[in-house]
Structures are given as C-alpha cells and as structure tokens.
Amino acid sequence: MKYSPDLYILLDWGWGQINATLLFTWLIMLLMTGGSWWITRRLTSSTTISAGQNLLEVLVQGMVDHIEEITHRPAKRFLPLIGTLFLFILVSNVLGLVPFFQPPTGSLSTTCAFALLVFVAVPAYGLTTRTLKNYLGQYIRPTILMLPFNILGEISRTFALAVRLYGNVMSSTVIGIVLLLITPIFVPVIMQALGLLTGVIQAYIFALLALVYIASAMEEEKGEV
C-alpha cells in the first residue's frame, strides 16, 4: 500500500528522481498560473465581468478582508505569501477528489517545505517593524529562564504546522483506501466528502496560523527587556 505520493517514482536517474509529489506540484502550479493568466488577460472594469474574473475578485477580496481583520495592517504585504500558501493548499486538497490525483500536501516533504517557509518568514516580517534587540528580547521574556522553552516552542510549532497538514491529508487518503477494502459501495463516498471539508478547513487553518504567527512577531512589545 502506498500512502504517500513520495513513493510513486516516475523517473529515476540515480542522482535524482521525479516522484508523484513533484509531478502534481508542478501540475498545480501550471494550473493556477495558467488559469490566472488566462483570466486576467482580459480584465475589465465595466459592469459586466466574466465568471472567471468574478471568481478571482471574490477570492482576493475575501483574503484581503480576512488579513486586514486579523492583523489590523494593510494586507498588501501579507497577501503574496499567505494567499499563495492558502490557494496552493486549497487547490491541492480539493483536487484530491480527482481519481489518480495524489495531493502533494499528503507528503511530508511538501508540508515541511511550507512550514520552513513560515519559520523563516516570521522573523523576516517581524524585523521589518521591530529592531533586532527588541525581537530577540521576546525570547527572554518574562525571565531568562524561559529561553530554552521559548526556542523549543518556536521549533515545535513549526513541526506541528507541518505534521498537522500532512496528517490530515494523509489520513483521508488512508481512510479511503481502508474503507474501499471493507465497504466498497457507498461509505467511501461519504468519507471523500468529509475529506473535502477537512481539506478546505486545513488550508484555511494553515494560512491563518501562518498569518497569526507573523502578525504576533510584528507586534511591538512594550516594557523593558
């Protein structure tokens, strides 16, 4: 049984190989950039707009509203990172319903890459509004004794971010396979529908947590270090 798209090796040259994770990641990238390019080719500001433009406008405006509501800052700086993460995970999870499509988020390599991205983005965004001294000061708050726990918390929340997404997507795949063996007629369909719901919620949660981490790193801390 192959529970991870990493295990489907399509091409192998010895020094490197192409597995299903890479292939489907590229497919999603192609689909999203191609689709966006196709729609934004003919943008119009008239009262009648195409269905595609309407869809993209709803998506982008919804993300902008959400980001501004949570961070109380202009969404422009967050939208490229958070929006890309959200849309990629969303499309990947939803396309998991398509037969023979292995969601790349069901591989620990993909989710680890996302989590590391957030791990790097948190201080990168934080240092744009705070000085280095102030930023590092948060690790020895309230006392210097908390330093190891603060560092451990930083690492473990990155790990949790990766494993949460991976576990949720992988579990719906595994449950689908197991149910096909036990009750192949009707029950897997219901679990697939549940997997769709989980996939959308997980995409939302991943983007939201990344945003919350970044926003909390940007908050200027008051008081003496």
Place this chain on the structure above:
Amino acid sequence: MTEIALIGMASALGAGLCIGIGAVGSAIGEGLAAAAALRAIAQQPDHTATITRTLFVSMAMIESTAIYAFVISMILIFANPFWNYVIAQGAG
C-alpha cells in the same frame, strides 16, 4: 516466539493503543472547546465570526496531538523501522 512474531505483535498492539488512547484526550478537549464556543455564540451572536475563527484555530491546535498519535501508529504499521531491520537481518 520468534523475533518477527514478537515485533509484529508489539507493533500492532502499540499502534492500536497509541491512536486509541491518544484520540481520547484530544476528543475531550475539542468537545470542551466547541461547547464553550457555542455558549459564547449563544450569549453574543454579534461576535460569531470572531468566535468561529478562534474556534477553528484552537481546534486545529488541539487536534494536532491526535494527529501526532495517528502519524506514530501509521509509522508503526506501514513504515516500521524495527520490522524493516529484522527483515533486512533475515534476508542478509
């Protein structure tokens, strides 16, 4: 009892116990969180959006412990390092 049988039995038992006991805590926690959120929504229906968003985030946080247990039991069943080691010893 041979080594392989012992490792197989312990892995299956460990996987079952891991997800079985691991899911309990997170299930109770999620139930408490949902109950508190529902009570808050009933008292302040105006803040439903904020409460729901916070509920989702905290649910994800709580759920991650159960996900860890699930991942561990998946490793024990499908990618068991001890099992692979014994098989490799037997083959080599």
